[in-house]
Amino acid sequence: MATISAKSILVPKISSSSSNSNVSSSRSSSSFLPSVKPTISLKASYSKSRSFVIKNGLGTVETKGSSSGTNDVTKETKPTILVSEKLGEAGIEVLESFANVDCSYNLTPEELCKKISNVDALIVRSGTKVSRQVFEASKGRLKVVGRAGVGIDNVDLQAATEFGCLVVNAPTANTVAAAEHGIALLSSMARNVAQSDASMKAGKWERNKYVGVSLVGKTLAVMGFGKVGSEVARRAKGLGMHIIAHDPYAPADRARALGVELVSFEKAITTADFISLHMPLTPTTSKVFNDETFGKMKKGVRIINVARGGVIDEDALVRALDSGVVAQAALDVFTVEPPPQDSKLVQHANVTVTPHLGASTKEAQEGVAIEIAEAVVGALNGELSATAVNAPMVPAEVLSELAPYVVLAEKLGKLAVQLVAGGSGIKSVKVVYKSARDRDDLDTRLLRAMIIKGIFEPISSNFINLVNADYTAKEKGVRISEERIVVDSSPEFPVDTVQVRIANVESKFAGAMSDNGEICIEGKVKGGVPHLTCVGSFSVDVSIEESLILCKQVDQPGMIGRVGSILGQRNVNVSFMSVGRIGVRKQAIMAIGVDEEPDKDTLKQIGDVPAIEEFVFLDL
Numbered sequence: 001m002a003t004i005s006a007k008s009i010l011v012p013k014i015s016s017s018s019s020n021s022n023v024s025s026s027r028s029s030s031s032f033l034p035s036v037k038p039t040i041s042l043k044a045s046y047s048k049s050r051s052f053v054i055k056n057g058l059g060t061v062e063t064k065g066s067s068s069g070t071n072d073v074t075k076e077t078k079p080t081i082l083v084s085e086k087l088g089e090a091g092i093e094v095l096e097s098f099a100n101v102d103c104s105y106n107l108t109p110e111e112l113c114k115k116i117s118n119v120d121a122l123i124v125r126s127g128t129k130v131s132r133q134v135f136e137a138s139k140g141r142l143k144v145v146g147r148a149g150v151g152i153d154n155v156d157l158q159a160a161t162e163f164g165c166l167v168v169n170a171p172t173a174n175t176v177a178a179a180e181h182g183i184a185l186l187s188s189m190a191r192n193v194a195q196s197d198a199s200m201k202a203g204k205w206e207r208n209k210y211v212g213v214s215l216v217g218k219t220l221a222v223m224g225f226g227k228v229g230s231e232v233a234r235r236a237k238g239l240g241m242h243i244i245a246h247d248p249y250a251p252a253d254r255a256r257a258l259g260v261e262l263v264s265f266e267k268a269i270t271t272a273d274f275i276s277l278h279m280p281l282t283p284t285t286s287k288v289f290n291d292e293t294f295g296k297m298k299k300g301v302r303i304i305n306v307a308r309g310g311v312i313d314e315d316a317l318v319r320a321l322d323s324g325v326v327a328q329a330a331l332d333v334f335t336v337e338p339p340p341q342d343s344k345l346v347q348h349a350n351v352t353v354t355p356h357l358g359a360s361t362k363e364a365q366e367g368v369a370i371e372i373a374e375a376v377v378g379a380l381n382g383e384l385s386a387t388a389v390n391a392p393m394v395p396a397e398v399l400s401e402l403a404p405y406v407v408l409a410e411k412l413g414k415l416a417v418q419l420v421a422g423g424s425g426i427k428s429v430k431v432v433y434k435s436a437r438d439r440d441d442l443d444t445r446l447l448r449a450m451i452i453k454g455i456f457e458p459i460s461s462n463f464i465n466l467v468n469a470d471y472t473a474k475e476k477g478v479r480i481s482e483e484r485i486v487v488d489s490s491p492e493f494p495v496d497t498v499q500v501r502i503a504n505v506e507s508k509f510a511g512a513m514s515d516n517g518e519i520c521i522e523g524k525v526k527g528g529v530p531h532l533t534c535v536g537s538f539s540v541d542v543s544i545e546e547s548l549i550l551c552k553q554v555d556q557p558g559m560i561g562r563v564g565s566i567l568g569q570r571n572v573n574v575s576f577m578s579v580g581r582i583g584v585r586k587q588a589i590m591a592i593g594v595d596e597e598p599d600k601d602t603l604k605q606i607g608d609v610p611a612i613e614e615f616v617f618l619d620l
């Protein structure tokens with residue numbers, strides 16, 4: 001029997017140069033989970049099948065090899081990563097050690113859509129719009145979008161989630177660069193560096209025109225006290241400024257530790273001499289700086305924006321500059337990038353501009369490139385990324401502990417859905433976890449996702465994974481509820497049993513109905529292997545690695561032998577058998593694990609055994 005390890009389920013090594021993987025080479029229709037074949041090398045299986053499977057907690061990624069007929073098997077079978085904007089060399093090297101890398105910059109949206117169905121991952125910066133059309137055009141192949149930077153406002157996250165595509169970013173490597181650029185803009189704006197430089201280069205010497213303002217003692221309002229905002233605050237403090245910050249979600253103690261007072265939006269904008277913007281562009285922050293809010297600012301305020309252009313209503317800013325309410329602005333980011341050449345804002349004498357250079361230092365670009373390359377390779381390799389933007393984070397230790405239960409969860413989902421009679425329409429699924437752990441000491445998101453995957457993937461055309469599981473259930477109008485029952489067993493194991501209940505449906509196998517009229521099956525992990533332990537009101541004990549036949553019968557001698565011999569005569573190998581009964585010579589359920597799917601005749605013969613009341617074949 002294959003050993004199912006955490007690694008093989010969740011973190012299979014899919015290094016295309018490795019020849020010692022234990023990951024199965026193809027996705028069979030009956031197995032969505034790793035069939036662990038330690039003796040099959042990844043390369044060998046690639047060359048045979050011209051396809052490979054990456055399996056992890058996020059689901060299954062299947063990528064067809066090229067059908068070009070070339071003999072370069074490695075090239076054919078590696079994943080393909082499209083890099084659509086300039087990425088640091090160190091990152092490209094990381095990518096190339098794992099995948100075929102296509103660096104195609106300046107693609108039009110049409111060109112991007114054309115390429116995307118041939119790639120497993122896409123890496124972008126802020127200049128590529130990863131729209132719904134891109135996900136649609138990928139036809140399910142695109143599994144990871146890596147944003148080489150922080151802002152993910154150029155990626156349609158909703159569409160990514162719907163299509164089960166993981167979005168990861170590189171949120172830390174450019175923080176200092178952006179903060180330094182903010183400080184550079186603040187200082188150069190205050191001292192008219194850009195304007196006086198241009199003036200001198202035009203042959204002038206205008207010392208009286210470019211008298212600046214001092215920073216020391218002035219109040220700086222940092223809007224968005226996250227990574228960049230707090231680094232700006234730290235640096236501006238060193239320049240002798242008084243710092244206040246507005247951030248509805250920032251912890252006050254983090255601000256206090258830096259000697260920064262967290263204040264309301266109103267207080268920040270009405271009291272500051274300088275306002276530096278560091279919040280993300282969201283529906284709430286879009287154009288939050290507008291005629292009304294500029295109108296409340298201190299006359300002569302100066303504004304720095306290294307966040308996103310869209311947080312400012314740019315026409316309103318031009319008006320505020322013209323009226324003198326805003327004395328100066330220093331902008332690195334714009335609503336439309338690049339902005340039109342005749343933009344009044346860019347051309348304004350009191351505005352200093354840079355072309356989105358906040359993250360553009362050598363150091364930051366190398367850091368970002370490595371950070372995103374490792375995140376993308378990790379995701380394709382089966383790891384849950386620490387920087388996933390649209391998937392719930394499940395810590396690595398939780399993941400490894402839950403690994404065998406993940407297999408159980410998916411199989412239970414898959415069994416449960418096959419018990420539903422056609423046309424019943426599932427409306428609600430309840431999952432009951434019995435565990436000795438405290439109620440809040442069990443993260444069930446991954447298990448829930450796998451149950452949803454087990455239920456819906458066989459009946460839908462989409463891959464379902466941790467990213468899109470909840471969305472899929474919701475979209476199909478199915479309510480998933482969970483219940484935790486604390487039981488008196490060993491807290492060493494995270495879960496004792498998992499029960500899947502489907503209410504308000506008919507079952508094609510009446511024996512699977514519990515006393516309260518729900519389809520109910522229960523399983524547990526024994527020795528690392530998923531077992532079915534209960535069907536309806538009947539206790540059974542059969543491993544659920546291969547497919548199953550469930551028979552309901554009157555308990556009497558010879559039943560196991562009769563069914564076993566029918567299967568034996570038809571060369572169907574039985575892996576496990578278990579009988580659960582409600583009482584001696586009363587009704588019983590026989591659960592039979594089979595290695596092969598019996599043909600119709602064989603199943604009919606089983607059904608014809610007089611004591612057998614009903615039977616069902618369940619494909620795993």
Ligand SMILES: NC(=O)c1ccc[n+]([C@@H]2O[C@H](COP(=O)([O-])OP(=O)(O)OC[C@H]3O[C@@H](n4cnc5c(N)ncnc54)[C@H](O)[C@@H]3O)[C@@H](O)[C@H]2O)c1
Nearest residue numbers: 151178224225226227228247249278279280306307358359
């Ligand atoms: N110009 C550049 O090249 C450059 C470089 C890096 C980051 N950025 C941008 O800077 C911004 C901040 O980046 P970060 O790494 O600090 O992100 P972050 O997530 O660490 O910080 C953002 C902060 O904004 C806060 N926030 C959210 N909504 C807010 C609101 N309505 N009002 C005030 N604060 C709000 C959040 O609570 C968070 O603390 C992002 O928009 C990012 O894209 C630009």
Ligand SMILES: O=C(O)[C@H](O)COP(=O)(O)O
Nearest residue numbers: 125126148149150151359
């Ligand atoms: O959000 C970011 O990380 C910055 O805006 C950097 O964007 P860029 O990668 O396009 O320089």
